[in-house]
Amino acid sequence: MIMASRQETVPVREADSAAPLIAFENVDLSLGGRPILAGIDVSIRKGEFLSVVGPSGCGKTSLLNLAAGLLMPSKGRVAYAGKPVTGPRQDIAIVFQDYGKALLPWRTASGNIALALEAISYPKEKRGARIAELLALIGLSQHADKFPSQLSGGMQQRLQIARCLAQDPKVLLMDEPFGALDAMTRQALQDEVLAIAARTGATVLFITHDLEEAIYLGDRVIAMRPNPGRFDISFDIALPRPRDQLTTRECPEFLKLRRELFDVIKEVEH
Amino acid sequence: MSGDTQRFDWRGLVIPVGCVVAAEGAARVTGWQSDMLAPPSSIAVAFWTAALDGTLVKATAATLATSLAGLAIGAVLGLLVGILLGLVRSLDRLMEFSIEAFRPVPAVALIPIALLVFGFGFRMEIAIVAFAAFWPILILTRAAVAGVEPRLIQVGRALGFGAAARVWKIVLPAALPRIFVAFRLAAGIALIVAVTVEIAANPLGLGYNMILAQQTMRPELMLALLVWLGFVGWSLNRLLLWSQKSLFGPAALIRIER
Numbered sequence: 237m238i239m240a241s242r243q244e245t246v247p248v249r250e251a252d253s254a255a256p257l258i259a260f261e262n263v264d265l266s267l268g269g270r271p272i273l274a275g276i277d278v279s280i281r282k283g284e285f286l287s288v289v290g291p292s293g294c295g296k297t298s299l300l301n302l303a304a305g306l307l308m309p310s311k312g313r314v315a316y317a318g319k320p321v322t323g324p325r326q327d328i329a330i331v332f333q334d335y336g337k338a339l340l341p342w343r344t345a346s347g348n349i350a351l352a353l354e355a356i357s358y359p360k361e362k363r364g365a366r367i368a369e370l371l372a373l374i375g376l377s378q379h380a381d382k383f384p385s386q387l388s389g390g391m392q393q394r395l396q397i398a399r400c401l402a403q404d405p406k407v408l409l410m411d412e413p414f415g416a417l418d419a420m421t422r423q424a425l426q427d428e429v430l431a432i433a434a435r436t437g438a439t440v441l442f443i444t445h446d447l448e449e450a451i452y453l454g455d456r457v458i459a460m461r462p463n464p465g466r467f468d469i470s471f472d473i474a475l476p477r478p479r480d481q482l483t484t485r486e487c488p489e490f491l492k493l494r495r496e497l498f499d500v501i502k503e504v505e506h
Numbered sequence: 507m508s509g510d511t512q513r514f515d516w517r518g519l520v521i522p523v524g525c526v527v528a529a530e531g532a533a534r535v536t537g538w539q540s541d542m543l544a545p546p547s548s549i550a551v552a553f554w555t556a557a558l559d560g561t562l563v564k565a566t567a568a569t570l571a572t573s574l575a576g577l578a579i580g581a582v583l584g585l586l587v588g589i590l591l592g593l594v595r596s597l598d599r600l601m602e603f604s605i606e607a608f609r610p611v612p613a614v615a616l617i618p619i620a621l622l623v624f625g626f627g628f629r630m631e632i633a634i635v636a637f638a639a640f641w642p643i644l645i646l647t648r649a650a651v652a653g654v655e656p657r658l659i660q661v662g663r664a665l666g667f668g669a670a671a672r673v674w675k676i677v678l679p680a681a682l683p684r685i686f687v688a689f690r691l692a693a694g695i696a697l698i699v700a701v702t703v704e705i706a707a708n709p710l711g712l713g714y715n716m717i718l719a720q721q722t723m724r725p726e727l728m729l730a731l732l733v734w735l736g737f738v739g740w741s742l743n744r745l746l747l748w749s750q751k752s753l754f755g756p757a758a759l760i761r762i763e764r
């Protein structure tokens with residue numbers, strides 16, 4: 237097993253490295269007696285964009301659910317800003333992969349965003365303006381009164397992201413959010429997420445099975461091994477920001493990282 | 507359900523109208539005398555007479571009032587218990603046997619007991635209708651609530667809603683289209699049971715008037731009431747379909763059809 241951690245010295249993005257915002261301290265997770273995760277130990281800095289890659293069934297989603305407070309560790313501790321996570325928090329938002337199931341089909345685009353505002357008891361009279369602002373931000377202003385079933389997959393995922401942003405979250409947990417989208421839509425949304433993270437300074441935990449996506453987006457990429465899920469290797473990504481779909485992906489550094497990560501994943505899958 | 511959005515096809519009337527014309531023709535030609543049948547023209551006259559002298563209005567009001575009151579009681583109770591059992595799995599398992607033991611009891615088999623408890627009248631009939639309407643609402647509401655997309659509930663948790671807010675904002679709206687289908691089903695059952703109770707025992711409403719007409723050898727009035735009863739049932743269902751559409755809009759109907 238490779239346990240090398242490449243430490244590049246180039247500062248990547250303004251990140252407060254002093255205190256970790258989310259810390260997994262030696263976390264084990266078993267569900268129904270089956271070990272899902274073992275010995276997870278990682279700190280996510282405030283403002284960091286951490287990508288986690290791994291084969292399916294390696295516990296990536298469970299990792300995210302632990303950070304979200306939807307699951308509790310069997311051993312060890314998950315801490316947010318130094319305090320143990322005991323349940324879902326409103327400053328942590330989750331973007332699910334299956335946008336089709338995560339949106340309320342009986343509410344319009346506006347109504348779905350309103351749900352998050354209702355959750356944080358946002359003042360009623362200001363809701364309309366805030367919804368319009370969020371819809372404009374993700375380019376759905378024309379579709380405010382449409383139901384999710386009337387929107388394309390990409391638009392539905394945009395809507396889900398907007399609903400998360402309505403909470404004004406400090407952390408965005410994204411669970412393979414673009415896995416079901418076509419390549420063009422996926423690239424557009426990758427850049428939107430990067431822009432949102434840069435502007436809001438949100439910390440992002442991004443789960444994916446797409447190596448290139450992990451490298452393209454992340455400040456750091458962690459590869460996972462399955463059975464039980466555990467961390468294998470961590471790469472710091474020193475690619476300059478803002479990133480660009482063409483030039484970043486052509487960067488020798490990008491190609492080198494992709495090769496190294498690819499070799500690791502290939503080895504993991506055997 | 508898609509048929510409701512299409513235009514009415516007049517060709518569907520050929521067979522019923524043809525039958526009426528044939529029956530009238532046969533009655534005129536053969537000049538039949540019967541205790542069971544009556545020509546359509548005398549049925550129409552009997553209907554008109556009953557409509558004018560107020561018996562029809564009074565009987566219809568009694569039958570509808572008891573069915574709707576029973577339906578309301580059964581629906582409210584079924585809804586509450588169904589939601590509770592759909593949400594709380596352990597309670598559902600605890601109740602499973604009791605529900606399956608009581609549910610198959612035919613509602614009209616309760617007539618003797620209800621007679622002892624309430625005597626003749628509205629209360630007895632309402633109690634039996636409520637019993638009949640309670641079960642389908644309970645069973646279908648329980649299934650609808652238990653079948654709400656788990657991801658939606660997770661979204662509710664992730665957004666930080668408490669249990670009550672999750673039920674109100676997510677579980678109920680998600681289950682509502684199916685619950686309304688249960689309500690439509692129960693409304694049909696309520697009318698059937700109300701009329702059955704009236705025919706079998708209770709001196710009230712359309713069912714009683716039908717059995718009275720039969721026993722006094724007035725087949726034309728009995729048949730007029732039968733046709734009217736069919737119309738009342740049909741209207742009730744149309745009314746519920748219409749309110750389903752206007753309440754839930756196109757998005758909800760798509761979900762039911764799936």
